[in-house]
Amino acid sequence: MNVFKEMKREVESVLQALKDQGDLPEGTDFSRVAVEPPRDPSHGDMATNAAMVLAKPAGLKPRDLAEKIAAGLSGGDWIESAEIAGPGFINLRLKADIWHRVARAVLTQGPAYGDGDAGGGEPVIVEYVSANPTGPLHIGHARGAVFGDVLARLLDKAGYAVTKEYWINDAGVQIDILARSAFLRYREALGQDIGPMPEGLYPGDYLVPVGEVLKREHGAALLEMDEDGWMPIVRDKAVAMMMDLIRATLADLGVEQDVFTSERGVIESxxxxxxxxxxxxxxxxxxxxxDPPKGKKPDDWEERPQTLFRASRFGDDTDRPLKKSDGSWTYFASDIAYHRDKYNRGFKHMVLVLGADHGGYVKRMQAVVKAVSGGEASLTVKLCQMVKLLDKGEPVKMSKRAGSFVTLQDLIDSVGRDVVRFFLLTRKNDAPMDFDLSAVKEQSRDNMVFYVHYAHARCRSVFRQAEEAGIDTSAEALAAADLSRLDAEPEFDLMKRLAEWPRAVEAAAEAEEPHRIAYYLYDTASAFHALWTRGKEETTLRFIQPDDPAVTIARLALVEALRTVIASGLDVFGVTPVDELS
Structure with missing residues (x-):
């Protein structure tokens, strides 16, 4: 039940009636008509801009048209009152029964409440992480991994057919460097003194197991080969083991992608x-x-004929090279083939999640998608800013095992998967953020992760108290509750929060901004905590009323509806709700 959509249909029904009687001209477009919560809740439950956007084509003053619309809305099953404000906005107050119906819908639909149809089953591919398989994932990968995974979950809940994909960059110079680094670890495993890792190779201890496996599988045979002989053997084993390491870390983070596409496979196919x-x-x-880059000419700039893609024809700043000086394809050529492959697989809606350092990559890839699809497909690129890892305000030291960075696995082990996932979604993806290991463990309302979990745990606590008092809290009892007994102002506030959940899902999916869900959950949790606190002073607001079983079961039904929506929001985040806090 999406009351905002249903209310919009009520408004459009009135507008159609005005069109039928000649107050609005034939062909009037209702697409710009919106029904939203008012900025100031004291003005009503909802507001519509219908008169403002349709007055000009109707040849009427906005307030005059607003009066006609308000008259048509008044007296129906939904509207308690329709009041005109300012130049022609219409503020609407809904009848109490509507909010009771919302609470009933949550109880009836359970976790499916809030599922939308905005996506219409449209296939959409979300590519994220796609880290080079040259070592463990680090803190810099965490945000994109969580953002991409939750965006995919959000789009799925909004009605899209989502595929989650990882592009394995297993071709090119960095993979040869990986193989040479692993070969040194292989020699080390055989007892040779390799000394300090040479500059330009990967120094981390994470390649030691690769060397051990190569020793076990090949003995000393690889030492008898030249580089052309051992390179493909070592390269394939190192990439496979690095991808196993990456997949294991992603699994610990709760990220499981549907498809892993190999760059080498794309090239060789x-x-x-x-x-x-x-x-x-x-x-x-x-x-x-x-031409050289604007404003400067690099010392190594080489003006030479190249094979170029006309990227500038599709909005890019310049055309792009496809071949290197040695005649091999550039990475960009592989990216073109990969996105052509996405289109050929039926995806016209593509999302690519990248780190903020790839900002210069956006226009060229959007140009590629337009070109390889004949303009039928579109690409949205979401850039994730870096995360500073702190502890009590101080930077966290680098990981010795990784060589030069803090691994994502270390972060998960330190604070837990759910904390990592939720906290990284408390800011918009393109806003910088600090991840303080101490702050995310604090039990205060300033910690959004804790405060939302606390609300869910409190809901469970209410039910435990009710069961200890011998009250029937079964689903059948809640379904039979007389919700009209919910008539206190803070109870209506909670029901109105529940009504906003389907709209929050749809709006966050449309904007591709999962952080909106974090704020919805926080605000909803805050409203529940506020009612809990008031109940300490005002006994009539307490959830369990020993002398009034009907009110008690109605309030328990409301608490269960609230818990269901909080759990549903946490599920979108891939976070497990807690029943008790330690």
Missing amino acids: GKVDDALAYLEEKGLIYIGVL
């Missing part, structure tokens, strides 16, 4: 050649010379 042949056929590839 001929998809790069096929994608570039398609672009060439469209006249989008040519041989040309690029």
